[in-house]
Every structure is written in structure tokens, then in C-alpha cells.
Amino acid sequence: MLYYARTTGGFYDDEVHQSIPADAVKITQDQRAALLIGEAAGRKISSDTKGFPVLVNREPPSDEILIAQARQWRDTEIDSLNWLRERHRDELDAGRTTTLTAAQFGELIDYIQQLRDWPASGGFPKTDARPAAPAWIAEQTR
Incomplete structure (x- = not known):
């Protein structure tokens, strides 16, 4: 099972990681792939109010x-x-x-x-x- 944790901004796989943050939410492989594709295209992975990962536009540089x-x-x-x-x-x-x-x-x-x-x-x-x-x-x- 795959997870995303808002506190770390990271993805976790219960077959790989022994410790998964308490705030981690379950996501699918397809969701993770779409998020990574969006990140590679210049967007930023953030989280919504429930902790689920979402793509947002990056803020312009200062x-x-x-x-x-x-x-x-x-x-x-x-x-x-x-x-x-x-x-x-x-x-x-x-x-x-x-x-x-x-x-x-x-x-x-x-x-x-x-x-x-x-x-x-x-x-x-x-x-x-x-x-x-x-x-x-x-x-x-x-």
C-alpha cells in the first residue's frame, strides 16, 4: 500500500518503509504517478485540508x-x-x-x-x- 504524509511531504510504501508517519493517507499507484508527472512538469506537490496530496502551482521566485x-x-x-x-x-x-x-x-x-x-x-x-x-x-x- 502507498501513502503520502503531509508532515514530511513524502511518499511511503508499507512494503519498503517500516515506519510510516501517523498523518499518512492512502493513495493509489496511479495517483502517485500523476503527482510525480505533475512535479516533473514544474508543479509542486502539496496537500489539501485532509492531508491528501494535490498539485499546486509554484510561487514565482522572489x-x-x-x-x-x-x-x-x-x-x-x-x-x-x-x-x-x-x-x-x-x-x-x-x-x-x-x-x-x-x-x-x-x-x-x-x-x-x-x-x-x-x-x-x-x-x-x-x-x-x-x-x-x-x-x-x-x-x-x-
Whole structure:
């Protein structure tokens, strides 16, 4: 027999678990499967007033979490461009022909600055307000 316990938020099988919480309610294998499918699809398993498991929508992340995630993305994006900026500068210092054109390097520097300035913009931390990378950056290889 399968059970769900509100206090632990867990499923129990009396053939596997020797101890089952006192608040556990019986559920079917099909109910458990449907709950797990819903959880995998982004919903949250909670319980109703009688302790039976139900699927609910997850609460959206807090502003603090969204800001932290946006800053992490921004920092990772800047870090991922350092090699490209450094390669161009090294090529100039060595007197070699540069891989990037002067215009591309200017676009790169502008993009990095836009990333740095993004947190002060009105659209931060929305993902659709992220600065757009110049298309040619994706074509560069290390």
C-alpha cells in the first residue's frame, strides 16, 4: 500500500518503509504517478485540508532571487567574453593582424559595458531586457 504524509511531504510504501508517519493517507499507484508527472512538469506537490496530496502551482521566485539569478547570468556572460577581448588586445600588442575588426572590437566593448550597466536599467532583472550580444560573437571559437 502507498501513502503520502503531509508532515514530511513524502511518499511511503508499507512494503519498503517500516515506519510510516501517523498523518499518512492512502493513495493509489496511479495517483502517485500523476503527482510525480505533475512535479516533473514544474508543479509542486502539496496537500489539501485532509492531508491528501494535490498539485499546486509554484510561487514565482522572489525579487531577490530574480536579481541574484540575473546578476549571475550577467557575470557569467562577461566572464565568457574575456578571452575574446584579451585575444584582440594581445594581437594588437604583438603587432599582429587582429582576428576581430576594429568595428567588432568596439561592438564587443560596448556589449560588455551594456552588461555592466544592465542592473541600473529599468528592465533589470527581466530576461527579455538583457542586452543583446552582437550576432558575430557566437561564431568566435577559442
